[in-house]
């Protein structure tokens with residue numbers, strides 16, 4: 177009798193608790209209007225993924241609204257910078273190689289165009305990432321694009337990680353689509369609301385979805401911990417994320433903009449070995465505010481370790497003044513960690529315009545100098561064809577133009593350790 181009573185009690189407790197859970201979920205849905213969104217036309221690659229959660233019609237990070245709201249944004253703008261003087265005195269400039277030929281080359285390669293903009297050719301398929309080629313009001317570009325942007329012809333895909341001006345510059349996008357009527361944009365969910373002004377050829381994807389692409393390449397949209405806004409009233413109305421491109425037996429991860437989060441482990445579960453990780457490392461100070469939007473260099477290194485990346489390519493530094501840190505601090509920190517053995521794989525600090533070749537049969541070759549250092553026999557270059565410091569009306573003195581041919585006998589990590 178006692179046994180039956182206790183069974184009944186357990187059963188009623190279970191029923192009541194599940195009723196409460198349903199009621200709680202119902203209230204949550206009613207009050208917060210949580211729903212999940214994905215593109216029904218694209219496959220989802222993560223088992224059990226319901227789609228991206230949305231609260232009150234806005235995208236969120238891990239089921240909670242983004243911490244970066246208008247108040248935090250204003251705080252960031254008004255925050256007194258303790259490194260103001262150090263930032264002012266920092267003479268760091270990213271390396272720059274004028275290079276007009278890579279758009280027509282047939283080699284698979286990664287070319288940094290500055291900030292988060294890259295030209296990638298993998299398996300013969302070409303990509304432009306997060307196009308932003310000009311200065312903005314109060315945000316002057318510190319390094320030129322390595323070639324005339326008229327040369328970006330017959331580009332297959334433009335990938336846009338999220339709608340922030342420094343990643344989705346409308347002027348740059350308009351120019352690309354004006355010159356390339358066959359180019360397709362691969363964008364986050366609802367990103368089409370901006371892309372439709374330039375092209376009809378775009379696909380929107382949610383996290384863990386695979387875009388419908390040419391058979392020789394696979395492109396996946398993956399999470400980041402971030403937010404989005406282009407205008408005053410579109411906060412988080414479009415999704416944000418990162419990309420994984422796979423072709424010819426190689427994987428390139430393009431990290432977009434992100435704070436640190438569990439998403440790196442989730443990505444690692446799906447893609448246990450990443451050949452090249454292009455990771456943001458700048459715009460991380462003040463930490464109290466920026467920690468919800470941008471990873472610091474040590475977190476980028478930690479993320480690369482979680483994702484087991486073979487090559488780490490830093491980006492999102494030295495091009496626009498984003499964070500309060502001195503402009504050379506992110507890359508100095510990356511180099512310090514590398515020299516102290518705190519980073520896995522090879523660290524490849526590219527100069528803007530440097531050809532970072534991807535050769536699936538013979539390993540990787542690097543041409544030109546890295547991290548703004550002059551190419552010289554001392555840092556692994558066989559011959560130095562040209563090294564000059566130019567003064568341009570737009571970018572002033574000190575933009576380094578370097579070129580050289582790297583000694584193929586010298587291992588990549590030995591070169592980047594310099």
Ligand SMILES: [Fe+2]
Nearest residue numbers: 338340343433
């Ligand atoms: Fe951003």
